[in-house]
Amino acid sequence: MEWETVIGLEVHVQLSTHSKLFSGSATKFGAAPNTQANIYDLALPGTLPVLNKAALAMAVRFGVAIGAEISKRSVFDRKNYFYPDLPKGYQVSQLDYPIVGKGSLTVALEDGTEKVIGITRAHMEEDAGKSLHQEFPGMSGIDLNRAGTPLLEIVSEPDIRSAKEAVAYLKKLHAIIRYLDISDGNMAQGSMRCDANVSIRPVGTTEFGNRAEIKNINSFRFVEKAINYEIQRQQGVIEDGGRVVQETRLYDADKNETRSMRSKEVANDYRYFPEPDLLPIVIDDAFIDSIRAELPELPDAKKARFCREYGLSEYDAGVLVSTREMADYYEVVAKQSGDTKLAANWVTVELQGLLNKNNWEINDSPIQADRLATLISRIQDNTISGKLAKTVFETMIEDSAGVDAIIKEKGLQQVTDAGAIEKLVDEVIANNQAQVAQYRAGKEKVFGFFVGQAMKASKGKANPAQLNQLLKEKLK
Amino acid sequence: MIDKTVAELSVALAAGDISSVELTQAYLDRIARYNDDLNAFITVCEESALDQAKAADLARANGDTSPLLGIPLAHKDIFCTKGITTTCGSRMLQNFVSPYDATVVERFSAAGTVMLGKTNMDEFAMGSSNETSFFGPVRNPWDLSRVPGGSSGGSAAAVAADLCAMATGTDTGGSIRQPAAFCGITGFKPSYGRVSRWGMIAFASSLDQAGSLSKSAEDAALMMNVMAGLDSKDSTSVDTEAVDYSATLNDSLEGLRIGIPKQHFAEGLSAEVESAIRTALLEYEKLGAKVKEISLPNNHLSVSAYYVVAPAEASANLSRYDGVRYGYRCENPVDLEDMYKRTRSEGFGDEVKRRIMVGTYALSAGFYDAYYRKAQKIRRLVKNDFTNAFKEVDVVIGPTSPHTAFELGANSDPVAMYLEDIYTIAVNLAGLPAISIPAGSANGLPIGMHIVAGDFEEAKLLNVAHQFQRQTDWHLSKPTTLGMGA
Incomplete structure (x- = not known):
């Protein structure tokens, strides 16, 4: 059977603000652990979020750049789950009312054609911290420097049909965020991370197959490899009479394979509800227009x-x-x-x-x-x-x-002195009488030989046009 | 001197009749003598209080005339205080020393007040009797066998028993007004957004509001002049023009339109409370006010809606108490899950756990529409009730609580306890300002009158309360326990 691949990408882009999404802590990469975490980032009792307006402006900038709908009113929500690097026990994100609505991206494919990939939405959210397991035998360390760093999550429509298209889309996205100067897009440092939803279906059908979500792929090359691996895996499962399970999988670059994450880690009910510590974000046309006016x-x-x-x-x-x-x-x-x-x-x-x-x-x-x-x-x-x-x-x-x-x-200046070139030409003619005879007998291909000899003698410096002209004259 | 109002103390301090150090020492002495009986304070800050008093006296000598300079106060232990344990009445935060001051605390410090200590409260402000505190119940100074109300029970008891001149509190569903009513003092809850929540430990973020417990409405106005105002650290704090809450206290009430919600004078209201409030209304009529009956048709839904919204928000707000970064952590956890489970099982009390579970349930997939979304709709209906009422009247008056303070341990059914706040909860859902002032007594126990005004009409509300207190002396009556009334 012939299969068609259906891919949708969720890309997390770290916005390059100086401070965090809801606190004044710095966001520099590579600082000593927990030196960029203040009382809000540590979720101390009584602390409250204040939206970083620069992050909002960057999100709108992205939306305007891809021709998307910008929400005049958008809402932050709490996404609840327990994890040691999530200090508040919830992540502040946007569920029902994201800042950026439908838009699209046009990508150039290898065959020279173009394809429009739909973008469903893009929303702001805060990043989590990092758990450090290797450094502390028998324990876990928590580094909250990254906790609260602003992210823009950009969700594509399931319009992508191959790993190569996925990479083309990502590269285009990467170029745009860099052009807009809203992120450094450094995938190795995690400033741009990609989750891929991959499913396959028989060519000609319109229903979607069960999809696997491949998490946190951190380079263009790995995106291509992970997706291709996953396509092969799913084809194998179906052709062996099995069913693809809807699940989250992790890409292992060392082994070049994806593998299932334990269902326990993903069976979360996030209990989203509107973040009561923040008012809905209300923006007007003037704000959007001012951002549009500054687009590069x-x-x-x-x-x-x-x-x-x-x-x-x-x-x-x-x-x-x-x-x-x-x-x-x-x-x-x-x-x-x-x-x-x-x-x-x-x-x-x-x-x-x-x-x-x-x-x-x-x-x-x-x-x-x-x-x-x-x-x-x-x-x-x-x-x-x-x-x-x-x-x-x-x-x-x-x-x-x-x-x-x-x-x-x-001493690489070109020799353009007519006398010097003439001298070279004369020498070459004098030293290669046999070839001169051939040339004059009508074997014009030999001309290249003279050019080569003369060039060689000039150590490549003779002006080729002058050399050609003189040779032609002298060989007549 | 310790039984005086803040307004009186302010005059005495300015006149040099007493120093802040003397006054502070007098309160500290009283706390040392009677706190064991009342359990109103969790932490007493003797040394720093005297230091602050000295500083206040020095500032006065140098020409500082701030109205609250040198006045000793107590903060509810829900406000973070730098370098001082901030427990929120919970084992979870028994050893939590805040590295920063709440905005409310900072503003009172900047005004030159003296912090005597931190007052007891229901755990995480969840309770109406102060019995859920990890640090034991607070007792009502009018009758030590009775509860002071909650959750700001420690603050209310401390003010009523003259253990401080004034105190801060917080009110999510009635937590300032109901204890004020039970303890015979003035409890004021401003409009949502009027006072910064920065540094105030969250229970239900969309309902929590800081306010005051004091001996008079005039004192509440003085406190508001310090507490209120925009704070860039709280995104929900409101940017309105600065108001001098004392300036309009003596405005005439001639022509004031008072609405009496029929739903607040219905089944469940004790006869003596009803009689006291109706008598109080006659005083207003003497002052030229017109009283008419109004309807708040959705009032009966407010307790149910509240007990979805508040626990839902609480379930998320309390997730940060996980044993990872600060606060209580269980002994020898075997793994992460064990640490979470035991830390939270051992660190929280029953009522807090009950509400976390209710809130978690209400937000769960498949139940959100039936509970949380519906509760938010009811919230709008409740707000509309008031909006409609304020088209016809200037203030709404009723009882603060259906009855007077009850005995410790008498209210063991959680749902019955939730109904304690039947008159006060709608105000939080609507975000309105409200005050409870003493308006009578029954069997030696005070009765509170509840006055509600429109959004950001705090000055009007305090004016209405103050005029009643000029006319009556319910707010001046004192318990006879603990060496008072001798």
Whole structure:
């Protein structure tokens, strides 16, 4: 039987506010345990929450960016359960009236087509703390630094049909939250976490199969692997005559498998009810409009503009806008060098290769945009050849000196002096009479041989256009 | 001097007739002598009280003329007090020393008052007789075999027995007004949101409100001038213009429209209480007020709705007492679940556990609509009753409690105990301000009169109460126990 996969994603994004959702504690990553937890975060008796307006603004910013409905009135609820890293015994979240309603995200698929993935809702909630088990043999430690950190939970419709689509959706979401500057989106540090609801059904049917919820997958690669594993597992279960159980499963990256969490851990009745310590959040059009007015250019708009203004291909533009930093970097290179296409080439090929090789973000690049722009300018003004520019580029990684200084020091300037080139050409012709005879007998392919010899003799520095022209004249 | 009102003490202190240290010492002496009989205080802060009194005297010498400067008060043990044990009447918090002050506490400190100690209360404010306290029941100064009411029973008994000049309390369903009625003093519950809840240990967040227990309405106004006002730390505190609650106390009541809810003068009300309230109303008529009967048709639903909403909120509010971070933890737990179960079984008393279970049940999947959602609907109906009433009248008057203080141990049925608050609970559901003032007595026990005003009409309410106290002297009568009335 042929199967269709149905996936819905719940993504938790940590909002990059300076303080927590309901308290003034700092939210920096990596601080010593319990140094960023105040009396509210510790749930001391008598303490009360006060909403961080910056978190609200970020949530609305996201909603506006994906064209979603923004609730003029939204409500916080208490989600009740006992766990040592949940100090109040309830998590303040939003159930029936989330701040962001229906919206959508358009993702580019590998086959070049686009797909619209529906977003059901996005709501604000507070994060829990962390339980530390390894550090304390026979006991558990609790670190409440993370407790109360603002999260935006973004829930997609079950519109996703493959692991690859899921990753495309996540990458797009990641790009948007980074563009909006509402989260650092760092998956390794847990700033963006993903739960995937996966089910399968026979192709052509419309009813949903029983789904498994895979919890807390912390990289794009693991999302793809976890989903693919899960699809295989569910197919196996059904094809063996079994039934998929609706349950929560945990992805184990080391073993590349998902496994069932004990039902005890998930059989919770959360007893949601409206949080009486907070009034409903009421916002007006003016507030929403002011946020809309401050929205940055988003990836899709930027991509379209890059194609239009800089004459780039869809593909190159798509690569360049994948992060806001990359796009900003490219624009500096393009504008300063004046050659938009060459700039795109260098950024997407050489620079991207460098970043990938070293696992760097663009901000870590030892070659800043203005230096790359100068290098490209030197190709354009014939100071160096494109080939030698790569040598300069390599040097620039280690050497923070100016591009011109490096070219000079290494003696890589292109030879454009007609006399010098003529001398080279004459030597090559004189030393290769046999090939000259072949060429003149009509074997034009030999021409490349002369170019290669002359280039070699110039140590690659001869201006190729001049060289070609002179060779042609002399070989006539 | 210790039997004087705050207003009188304020004058005496300003005139130099007495120092705050002398006054404080006098109260401390009385506490030392009689607290064993009353059990009104859980914690007495002798040393810090005298330090604060000295500071107050010094401030006065330096020109400070704050009205409450140097006045000794007691805080209900539900308010967090920095460096001082804050128990909430529970074993769970028997050893909890708060690292911070409640806003109410902070404001009274800033006003120069002297904190004598922390008063006894029903555990987590759940009770109407002060019998649910882990620290034992408080006794009524009018008759030591009777209850003082609850949950602010310690504060009420302490004020009535002159163990302090004034006290703070909290009122979720009647917890200030009913003990004030039983102890023959003035108990004032402001509108929801008027006084900050920051640092006040939560029972039912949407109903809890801090207020005062004092010897007169005039004193309640002085206390309100300190306690009330917006607090950025409490999102439900209300931003309204500052009010001088003392300024309008003497406004004329000529033409005041008083509503008498027929539902509050029906079955269940004892004859002597009814007679006392009807007599009190005649005083108002003498002052030019017009009395008419009104109806609060949904009043009979309020106790049921309250006992869904309050336990539901309480069930979540009390989840933090899990033995993990502070407070009571059971001995030698074998695992996490054992720690939770035993900590909470041993740390909470029966009434608290009963309400946690009721609240948990009411919020459970499948029951939410039938209980919590329905209770919230009733809450709106109850509020509408008052909104309609206040279209016709300025204040609503009735009895605070159906009867006078009962004997310790007499009310063992929880549901009968819940009905104690039948006249007061609707006010919390509606978020309105209300006051109980002494208005008579029967068999040597005080009777309380309940006055309710519209949202944020505290000044009007205090004016109406104060005018009655100018006309009568019920609020001046004292018990004859504990060396009083000699």
